[in-house]
Amino acid sequence: MELALYCPLCGYYEKKTDTPGRRGDYYTSVSVGPLFGQLLAFQFAAWLEPIRCADARLLIVEAGAHDGRLARDILQWLRVHRAELLARLEYRLIEPSPSRRARQRETLGEFTGTVRWADDLAIGEPVCGVIFSNELLDAFPVHRLGWDARHRRWFEWGVTLCKGRFDWTRLDPSDAGRWIEEFFGPLPPELLDVLPDGFTTEVCPAATDWWRRAAASLKRGKLLTIDYGLEAEEFLQPARAAGTLRAYRRHQPAADPLAEPGEQDLTAHVNFTALRRAGELAGLKTEAFHTQAQFLTAIAERAWQPGRGFGRWTSAETRQFQTLTHPEHLGRGFRVLIQSRD
Ligand SMILES: C[S@@+](CC[C@H](N)C(=O)[O-])C[C@H]1O[C@@H](n2cnc3c(N)ncnc32)[C@H](O)[C@@H]1O
Known part of the structure; x- marks a missing residue:
């Protein structure tokens, strides 16, 4: 980013x-x-x-x-x-x-x-x-984090090059758990019980x-x-399951934040x-x-x-x-x- x-x-x-x-x-x-x-x-x-x-x-x-x-x-x-x-x-x-x-x-x-x-x-x-x-x-680079429901742990999404285009890849190990705690506080177990697999959010230490x-x-x-922007708890809601990272081009949201780097705006x-x-x-x-x-x-x-x-x-x-x-x-x-x- x-x-x-x-x-x-x-x-x-x-x-x-x-x-x-x-x-x-x-x-x-x-x-x-x-x-x-x-x-x-x-x-x-x-x-x-x-x-x-x-x-x-x-x-x-x-x-x-x-x-x-x-x-x-x-x-x-x-x-x-x-x-x-x-x-x-x-x-x-x-x-x-x-x-x-x-x-x-x-x-x-x-x-x-x-x-x-x-x-x-x-x-x-x-x-x-x-x-x-x-x-x-909102224009500072973020870390994109995902929830692995089966293993009950957070992971970080990294970016890899795959057949000539950028794609998401899970980073392991990562600091995701520590970041979630730092930015959202300890999450109650009842929330983690219902958080869907793949729930995504961002943190921006920068x-x-x-x-x-x-x-x-x-x-x-x-x-x-x-x-x-949002208060911390507003990030962790069903409507934001895909996170807030967005790409914009000519006043329209663009589908893929990884596409055409340098040609579209990225924000979270x-x-x-x-x-x-x-x-x-x-x-x-x-x-x-x-x-x-x-x-x-x-x-x-x-x-x-x-x-x-x-x-x-x-x-x-x-x-x-x-x-x-x-x-x-x-x-x-x-x-x-x-x-x-x-
Ligand atoms: C979304 S634009 C906002 C432009 C302007 N403030 C406005 O309201 O129209 C974000 C701006 O922040 C600048 N920027 C990013 N990181 C910065 C930093 N560390 N210090 C100062 N400016 C920075 C970018 O280059 C860009 O010009």
Whole structure:
């Protein structure tokens, strides 16, 4: 999954330039229009304005910024409505890929001086401000695990090359049992009694590790992610017996995640329980776990008050808001986890 998405020569995110949006393979809240970034900017400003950090610059850190459009929407709104705050801010993009960084530089040319780049979350550098991502962690590589009912044990699915194409193969031995315990806790025997043979799920240690490092670097402020995902127990339900790993191509689910590596997007649902626990173990407080509809509606309620930086919405903005919050569009599937350190 890591190579299929990120190989510098043939990875999906390296080769394709228009992955989200109408011409790409999937929509994100960013491709709906600038309102998403504007509402985030309003909320970030409310969080950042009271923070005073004597020994560090105020930061907004965005990871997985892709073409930089969300950063531009946020910065443009801040420039018009919160100019004083913007003057004290650095906007940092965490971007390991040189080609995506070049694209982001193009998109954000008007904000030279405010925007900086880093390869990774800097270990040991304290962040005072907001660290956030939109649809980052669902694009981290997962381990795919299956249940062997006859032997009552978990195994891991690996990938093998068979007659010129990739195919699934059982790995033995594997760390599957340990991962299940780490990500879902000890499963009750009554559940294991009814779990069908071949029941499949995923774990993503890379996502939890990323969250742990982000939490550790947050000195004061908020850590937030928006993504589609589930609580741990929601993964272990009959409707998800085949797991959540999906491939997308031209807005349609593709049948085989192993087919045409580099040509289709691969994603799996985020385990929000695991993230929340990792953040709390790093000393963060969980502030909220909402659907995107609840999160954006609560922001809009405050943003609509006179003098807050939003005038009367145009019909285009109203349509954007509906798409972002409607349960059948992006409102229910996307969830928002917010943790903080005072
Ligand atoms: C699904 S896209 C989301 C794009 C954008 N945030 C949006 O909402 O439209 C996921 C992005 O995360 C990037 N990414 C993956 N691993 C990353 C990492 N470790 N650090 C920063 N970005 C990463 C990918 O290259 C890709 O651009």
